[in-house]
Amino acid sequence: MFSFTKNTITQLLSNNTKWLEKQQTSINSAAAVIAMANILSILSGFIRTRVILSYFNEETVTAWTLAFQIPDMLFQLLVFGTLSASFIPIFLSVKRKNDEQTAFKMSSIVLNILMLIFAIASVIIYFYAEPLTLARVGDKLSSEQLSIVINLTKTMLLAQIFFTVSNVMTGILQSYKRFIVPSIAPIIYNFGIIAGVAIFHKTFGIYSAGIGVVFGALMHIIVQVPLAFKLGYKPTFSLNINFPGVKKLFLLSPARFLTIGVSHVQTLALGYFATSIGQLSFLYISYATYLSVFPVRLFGVPLSQAALPFLSQQSGKENLEKFRDLILQSLNQISFLAMPTSVLLLILRVPIVRLAFGTDNFSWHSTITTGKILAILAISITAQAMVQLLIRGFHALKDTRTPLIISVIFTAFYLVGSFAVVNYTNFGILGLAVISCVSFLVELLMYIIIFNKFMPNFISKSLLVPQLKILSASFFMAIFLYLPFRIFDELIFNTTKTIELIALTLTTGTIGMLVYIYFAAIFEIKELKLVNKAIRSFGQKWKSDENRTQEFLIETSVDDDLV
Structure with missing residues (x-):
């Protein structure tokens, strides 16, 4: 049967x-x-x-x-x-x-x-x-x-x-x-x-x-x-x-169980605090979050998921230098891809919100409020994407305790900040967005500091120089993205029409990305060459693998005493 x-x-x-x-x-x-x-x-x-x-x-x-x-x-x-x-x-x-x-x-x-x-x-x-x-x-x-x-x-x-x-x-x-x-x-x-x-x-x-x-x-x-x-x-x-x-x-599950449990305390707290502010506040911050995690899901999660078996392979050897280099290379790639996307969401927040959620049932006030929240959260997008890799880096080292400790500190910071914003300020839902943004940045900082203790020279030129170059290229991108966006929005496109709204977003977004690529080349950002090489070789590799029958399984580093 x-x-x-x-x-x-x-x-x-x-x-x-x-x-x-x-x-x-x-x-x-x-x-x-x-x-x-x-x-x-x-x-x-x-x-x-x-x-x-x-x-x-x-x-x-x-x-x-x-x-x-x-x-x-x-x-x-x-x-x-x-x-x-x-x-x-x-x-x-x-x-x-x-x-x-x-x-x-x-x-x-x-x-x-x-x-x-x-x-x-x-x-x-x-x-x-x-x-x-x-x-x-x-x-x-x-x-x-x-x-x-x-x-x-x-x-x-x-x-x-x-x-x-x-x-x-x-x-x-x-x-x-x-x-x-x-x-x-x-x-x-x-x-x-x-x-x-x-x-x-x-x-x-x-x-x-x-x-x-x-x-x-x-x-x-x-x-x-x-x-x-x-x-x-x-x-x-x-x-x-x-x-x-x-x-x-x-x-091995309890530590991971507790880590996820702690993160869900933050999720439940967001629901409670947001619904304490207004009837629609939770909808606004949920939709803004949905847009802000786009680069995380697009770059942070895929690279992190794909890296886990390879990180496990390196961590099982007496050679943590290769492990560190792989982490740094992946971090720089994630940052190179995520940061310009966060700039796009920051500058083009309103048209993006309108394109994503602009139905008759989603009011203009809802669009503006969601756009403001998105602008705040966009600042932390790269940090969120990088954290995805660092978490899996600790898991590859069979260390689930450190991510748990960081999650507890991160969540405690968020809870205290959110409680203060809701009860002692008039910032409303925008205040909650600020607390979320700052919390993500603090979380990344903690991971990097602790990784540096595990692996000396983790915080080095190999990390700092590429990040500074990527940040500089993103800064120029933001400038040259904002100016044509304002000009086209006011003088050329009638954004009350969906087709022209799409045209505005695509036109200005393309200009911004071209500027980013230009300055990435000027600053000799290595990740630009890696991405270009990956794009050019991906299709060729796909075809060349069609008739391959030999398996290429990379063994993990899990010790035999695991089983």
């Missing part, structure tokens, strides 16, 4: 979909795949948001946004905290020490245990959804909004159970350096939500979006399962905690 099922699933991967199976054998190629898919995922996310805003008013969408918090926190704590940093090193270590089928069995047992824990936690959350919601929101929400938050929270718990399965599949595929399919899955998820809203909005109202979330999460699984089966994965119905690698995986 199982053999028939497996054969049926693997047949779904025909010769026409071989590109989905391609293995990425370097950080840049893997990061490029993830980044390209992230662009599509972000664009599909914008479409999803516009569809929801076009059907429902701002108050209802605020409630929809708040409803994600508890289900997402539960998933992040129980599932992502277990899998995010430890799964790939341990999976490959079990595979190396034993065999491939043992590694697959380990992953299946981990999935079974996570599913059991998550199911129990979901039942508890379901019955206590109302008191949990009342405890985490301020006094500015209406009774109707509260009802929507509670009911959608219950609905979306089912989606997170599906995500538990799909994230184990993601870990398996990324262990084999198959990044394409896991990167496509979030796009399918977004279109699942869009389909749910488009089909059921007249019948179920905003709850149609909840139906879409469940459907999209199911598709998130379906798109990854065929390749996982083709690689050799077989489900095993066992809860054997003593199986090789299983116990070690869960023993």
Whole structure:
């Protein structure tokens, strides 16, 4: 029976979909795949948001946004905290020490245990959804909004159970350096939500979006399962905690669990403080945050995800100098790509907000307020992107304690600052944005200082000189971006029309990027050559790998005593 099922699933991967199976054998190629898919995922996310805003008013969408918090926190704590940093090193270590089928069995047992824990936690959350919601929101929400938050929270718990399965599949595929399919899955998820809203909005109202979330999460699984089966994965119905690698995986989880838990304290606090300021304040800062994490998802996350197996390889040797050099090289690449994007968001904040969320249900006041928040958050974008890599650097060194300590300090700083802003100033939601921005900058500073203690000469010319050059090029970009933007906006383009708004954004954005590239060349920023080389060689490498059959798996540095 199982053999028939497996054969049926693997047949779904025909010769026409071989590109989905391609293995990425370097950080840049893997990061490029993830980044390209992230662009599509972000664009599909914008479409999803516009569809929801076009059907429902701002108050209802605020409630929809708040409803994600508890289900997402539960998933992040129980599932992502277990899998995010430890799964790939341990999976490959079990595979190396034993065999491939043992590694697959380990992953299946981990999935079974996570599913059991998550199911129990979901039942508890379901019955206590109302008191949990009342405890985490301020006094500015209406009774109707509260009802929507509670009911959608219950609905979306089912989606997170599906995500538990799909994230184990993601870990398996990324262990084999198959990044394409896991990167496509979030796009399918977004279109699942869009389909749910488009089909059921007249019948179920905003709850149609909840139906879409469940459907999209199911598709998130379906798109990854065929390749996982083709690689050799077989489900095993066992809860054997003593199986090789299983116990070690869960023993490594508490520190990561606490780190994510601390970060979600900040997320919940943001919801509480924002809903204490105004009925729509949480919507404004959520949408601004959504835009501000675009460069983080586009550059910071892909490079960091792709770097983890390679960092693990270097950390397992008696040569931390290569590890340090790899960290520094990746940091400079992230900064080179993220900083100009943050400048674009800073200067072009209003047209970007209008293009992303400008429906009839999103007012001009909402656009301006969201744009102001985005401008503040844009200052910290590069810091957020760089932190993604530094966190994984510590994980590659099998150190989860340091990120936890930094997260505690970071969150404490944020909580104290937010409490002071809300209760003792009139800065409102802009004050919360300032606190968030400063907190991210402080977090980056702490990571760099501590990394320098682990690795002498980490803070050196190799880090400071490229960062100074990138900052200088970004400064000139900002100047030459702002001037044509003001001129074109007032004298040439009629930005009340969507087409001309797009033309204004593309024209001025292109000018800004060309100026950035020009000054990057003037300052001889090495990362410009690396990016240019990566772009030129990516297509050639893609074609040259078409007929390659030899696997190029980079072993991790996980010690044998891990399993």
